[in-house]
Amino acid sequence: MLITRVVTVAVMLLITTLVVFLTDLVVLKSFIFFIHLIILWEWLSLLKRNFYFKFLPVSIFFLFSVAIKDNNFFNDFITSVLLVSVIFWILVVPILLYRTKNFSGNIATSSALVITLASFYASVWAVQIGISYFFSILLVVWVADTAGYFFGRFFGKRKLAAKISPNKTWEGVYGAVSIALIVAWFAVINDFGWYYEIERLSNLYIVFLIVFLATVISIIGDLYQSLIKREAKVKDSGKILPGHGGFYDRFDAVIAVCPFLILSVKIIQ
Numbered sequence: 001m002l003i004t005r006v007v008t009v010a011v012m013l014l015i016t017t018l019v020v021f022l023t024d025l026v027v028l029k030s031f032i033f034f035i036h037l038i039i040l041w042e043w044l045s046l047l048k049r050n051f052y053f054k055f056l057p058v059s060i061f062f063l064f065s066v067a068i069k070d071n072n073f074f075n076d077f078i079t080s081v082l083l084v085s086v087i088f089w090i091l092v093v094p095i096l097l098y099r100t101k102n103f104s105g106n107i108a109t110s111s112a113l114v115i116t117l118a119s120f121y122a123s124v125w126a127v128q129i130g131i132s133y134f135f136s137i138l139l140v141v142w143v144a145d146t147a148g149y150f151f152g153r154f155f156g157k158r159k160l161a162a163k164i165s166p167n168k169t170w171e172g173v174y175g176a177v178s179i180a181l182i183v184a185w186f187a188v189i190n191d192f193g194w195y196y197e198i199e200r201l202s203n204l205y206i207v208f209l210i211v212f213l214a215t216v217i218s219i220i221g222d223l224y225q226s227l228i229k230r231e232a233k234v235k236d237s238g239k240i241l242p243g244h245g246g247f248y249d250r251f252d253a254v255i256a257v258c259p260f261l262i263l264s265v266k267i268i269q
Contacts, residue, residue: 144176181212
């Protein structure tokens with residue numbers, strides 16, 4: 001099992017490296033598009049929607065993705081989509097996580113399109129600025145996820161949401177936030193990505209605040225997917241990534257955090 005997971009990660013890193021460094025921006029955007037398309041399909045599949053019910057939001061996602069032009073990228077519509085996504089993660093999802101007995105598949109279905117579309121817009125906007133900028137966004141999630149896992153495994157005692165995700169603990173949350181803030185400080189002093197951009201436009205304390213919120217949102221995004229999978233009575237969102245499940249399993253926190261970070265940068269600018 002471990003070997004399978006390692007091989008899958010190696011293949012993913014190889015493909016990503018080739019796409020990022022050996023192709024042009026159009027190919028990279030297409031790569032991001034197809035990943036989000038798969039995520040949306042897996043999300044809807046977890047909700048037990050039939051083919052036609054899944055085809056409609058996927059078609060809408062396709063139309064709104066290809067219709068956006070670079071020279072008019074951050075128009076009012078896209079900003080609104082990002083804002084709705086952020087509000088959903090900060091205000092709506094915590095209520096759903098708290099009141100799990102009243103979980104509605106209709107809410108999860110209607111939110112899937114908007115959330116996936118917002119993440120796609122934010123990701124494309126980031127890569128247009130630069131590859132390091134895009135990876136600096138992914139870094140927030142990777143650091144929080146990795147730190148949370150190790151702190152939870154070695155120090156975890158108090159369950160965060162036992163009914164939704166039994167392995168997550170408050171100690172894991174504290175570890176994720178702490179390490180994420182330390183990494184943010186190193187990123188700022190090395191002029192890296194959005195960390196430096198925020199610090200340049202405001203100050204280090206604003207960077208720390210945004211990193212703290214982004215880490216919390218990443219955990220919320222992870223818990224929300226766990227809730228959906230619990231309702232669907234499945235372990236993974238798909239089987240496309242051997243040893244890991246589906247793309248939604250790997251990027252559940254990314255699609256939650258990416259719109260928040262991009263919107264934060266836009267507001268501060």
